[in-house]
Amino acid sequence: MPNTWKHISGALGAMILGSLVTGAVMTMPGFMRNDPGAQDAVVGQSVPAAGQFGQATPLPGQNLGAAQDLSTAFRNVANLMRPSVVSINTKATQIVRGQRLPPGFEQFFNIPEGQPQRREESGMGSGVIVRSDGYILTNNHVVEGADELEVEFSDGKKAAGRIIGTDPQTDLAVVKVDRDDLKPAQLGNSDAIQVGDWVVAIGSPFGLDQTVTAGIISGKNRIRGIIGDGAGFEDFLQTDAAINPGNSGGPLVNLRGELVGINTAIMSRSGSSAGIGFAIPVSLAGPVLNSIIENGTVRRGFLGASLGPVNEKTIEGYDLKTTRGVLIESVLEGMPADQAGIQPGDVVTAIDGRPMKTHAQMRNYVASRPPGAQMLLDLDRGGKALQVRVDLKERTEEVMAQFGSGEVMGAELVPVTEATARKYGYQNLEDGLIITGIKDGSIAERDGLEVGDVIQTAGGLPLSSARQLEVILEEYKRQQQPCRVTIRRGNQMLLMVVRE
Structure with missing residues (x-):
């Protein structure tokens, strides 16, 4: 499943940590070869001979007590949390069709023109166990579009996963496996965490499962317009703990080993960690999790x-x-x-x-x-x-549509939704305003509009609210220009010109 990028400002971009497509073994900068017989060396330092390594001792004046306490805290959190963290491998099948080529060109890949072909894509993300009977919390973008899920646990065992429910508006999803011996993470209080507090991220960056990184909370209540093209629910925790592709859906935990966030996105020029990561706080994720488990969907x-x-x-x-x-x-x-x-x-x-x-x-x-x-x-x-x-x-489509409803030209209007379109006998409507009432003596009545008509565009622009239509008509009136309005009535398309 491909990565999804959203540009934020300048050269920086926010990246939802999507899947890592695998299939080749690569050597990467910073990785030391482990070939038999290879001679390891550290530039600028001599390598002690066998038996010459001694017990490390602090330099004069050093007090390592605080550092060792912090190291112990990180180690304890890692040991506590690893059994609750999983890797999620996904497979998705796409149907593609061979393209028709211009005359004189040969079909290089020997795919018959227009014939559907199956293409498989694989990806990887992370998740956190939230109930001992097999419920796992992850990101929606980790599992979105997947035909198969394989969940790998810290003990090396694997199990098929199935999606219980998803919530694209928060980028969360709940997956279930058939195991009842799992160790769930303890949910913490993300509202209580403060900027500067230490946190630990665990997941499978670049396919390296059970990877642990540490950092601090760098900011709270971040809204970046990443989810749902800006229409989703966002209240991110920002952290400088290293988060990379494959960390998506994994836990962000405090030093008490309590889950405070679900790692979701980064800001980066390169696509790798630049020290600016975002996690969905459990204050937002918890109600979504409970609603999906109880109802299979999210009720708000x-x-x-x-x-x-x-x-x-x-x-x-x-x-x-x-x-x-x-x-x-x-x-x-x-x-x-x-x-x-x-x-x-x-x-x-x-x-x-x-x-x-x-x-x-x-x-x-x-x-x-x-x-x-x-x-x-x-x-x-x-x-x-x-x-x-x-x-x-x-919160339903019907009640939310009322924010876009209103009266224009004497016509009572509601935005098109699946429910309002179905009520008036329409299918496959994506936008527009449905007329639900007309006042006597109004412009709408004079011009022959009827209840059930759909005003789809005004001035060539698609409509989603009565206020939008009102603003467009006011602008044309100010310029003393007629406005062309397209109307759908059943299977007919009509044109109305508004001159006042």
Whole structure:
């Protein structure tokens, strides 16, 4: 399975640590040959003769106590965690077709034109055992598209794995093997870990299983837009522990041997470790793991409010009386936030006693709670402190689509989703806005639009929200230009020109 790259800034890129395609034995810089009869030498140093090696002694004035204690801590963590770490080998079969060649060219590989061919790809990643009865947590991109999984344990045994569930929005997956004698990792508290704390990463970089590296937590709450093209849930721990391709899905643990993160991505110019690695914290991974095991999929809580930052612009625009928290920009009618009395302009300062600093942090926390869960929100409303309790609903395509719904030209619009398309008899719709109602005397009625019509493009641009359509029409109106709008009605494609 190929590596996936996402450019972040300049020459730097963030790389989701994908699979390592194998099939050849390579010598690599920094590896010493082990040929029989070869003479080893260290440049600039003499090699002592046999029997001349002595007991290492500290230099005068050195106190190695602290260093030896740290070394012992690393060794203990490695010994504790190795039985809980696995390598995951994947196989995927792709169907490719022979290309038609221009006249005069010969088919070099002797593949009949247009005939499907099978091509197998192999990859490797890591995983961590989370239950003694065979449940393993890893990255979604490690197992995505795989037809076969083979899990290799620290004792050398191998077992077939099957995917229980995946969550592309966090890049997590749960794999199951038929063994009940496994040693699970202990989940730690990733919220409590601090920048500067020591951590250990274990995995199979470049196929070298049970590799242990150490470093510190370099940063927290990193959001890099790596997962889901920026639409996923991210709250990365950053570490300088060496992480390389093949480490994906492996554990990041503290010095108590507790799992605090799942190694997922690196920033690198070369594709290898540059000292900037990212791990999904267990505070985000834990609820996903539990939901997949219990339901086979991930069920997330839904608040029904759009969130924004508290900064100079919003402080002035909303006349806020606080400089910290998360701004409520809008509230969906009839949804949990509305039912709890939350209003646009409120600032959420804490949820369940946890301070809320960014809207991404609050979004992640709400989504980590199951449907039906109750949350206690601390609010600032015009300088007055309030507390409200909210009963979450379930985050679904249908309720999320309401954020893109609205009224334009007198037509009530909802974004296309699998459910809304099916409701109005459409298949294979990927974008657009479905008309669910039309006001009497409106532009939509005047121009002959009907309930069930799909507004697919405006000004040549595909549509995903009513606000987007509104902005496009306003711009054409400002330029005093007509806007061409394409409409789908059943199997027909219609063109409407909006001139006002």
